[in-house]
Amino acid sequence: MAKRLDLQKNVLSSNDQAAAQLRREFATRRLLVLNLMSSPGSGKTTLLEHTARVLAGEFKMAVIEGDLQTDRDADRVRRAGLPAVQINTGGGCHLDVPMVRRALDGLALDGLDILFIENVGNLVCPAAFDLGEDAVVLLASVAEGDDKPGKYPTAFHRADVVLLTKTDFLPVTEFQVNLFLADVAKLKAELPVLPLSCRTGDGLDAWFAWLRRAVAAKKN
């Protein structure tokens, strides 16, 4: 197993170097790049659909979609008006830099303000792979339960903002927001948590405000 671990370290380190190069290229373009991570079904694609529709007149956006199989998510965000490239990893449990580079060939980057990279639905493996992003946006749905930060600390450590999604489920679950927030704060005291529901629209304005600030910071 030692040999395997060493090799895995090398793969990581080679990915980190490639990610650093990609980050420099994104910086030259003043392009905000966000790496969206979550469990399967936490609402990443739904959030992108709403973001596409509300911010269409304000920013030029594009999406890279990561899934084991199917083009369903790329189709959904295209129907919401955004250019999208689908990556199928086969059995792969996360995206890496070479996959992102190949996807970039299919996108027009000139004048783009925001590139969303929707990672494979997985709360473990994506956290180990830098994609050259400016920020990791971690989604966790109320339906998953309030105990997730403690059980999946790596992903929460990597996050720059947490979106607590599907808050419309709060009345019909035992989810305790205070427990969730305390768990997050124990891992990373300064990590902001934005509760929201795409179904009701509650909290989406705070997400849009976060995006506007991030774009502005990147342009200056």
Add this chain to the structure above:
Amino acid sequence: MAKRLDLQKNVLSSNDQAAAQLRREFATRRLLVLNLMSSPGSGKTTLLEHTARVLAGEFKMAVIEGDLQTDRDADRVRRAGLPAVQINTGGGCHLDVPMVRRALDGLALDGLDILFIENVGNLVCPAAFDLGEDAVVLLASVAEGDDKPGKYPTAFHRADVVLLTKTDFLPVTEFQVNLFLADVAKLKAELPVLPLSCRTGDGLDAWFAWLRRAVAAKKN
């Protein structure tokens, strides 16, 4: 990358051999072993709590709990009356046979009827690792959406039974049961799907009946 893939194949093949040996040992004991897989927060631990309480007088059961961090799930099933051993994988995205073997040292196997192995919450990696189980029980929650079978085919291919959990969310989501069932059938025509809700109790009897049949088949 070719070298890495070869090494990964070796790791898998070595795990498969160790799993075959473990399966023979379980068979000698006529012990039914179930490998529970799902996304984070699909309700694996909640299902075990309900199963523990209802079937306590009928079967002798024990649980191996897999998580990146925390002893929360083992604590929960112990409070429901079952002996449980917690495995913490650190950053590891799935259980493997050596982890299960170490956990077995902490359990009394004599006279045991059912051993539940609750895998790490992850719909990708656990599907690649045989743990010597008799059957893979795959949970997918209504809250995750009806598009999961097509997007995570490996896990559904490995499954022997699918539990569609949290059906009490059906009235407040756009989940279409027919789409989910059609997606499952496309992947594996004969795969049974049991819809259930631990909150309302709906459908739990079908799960208990499935368990009784599986124990009986193992004893004969």
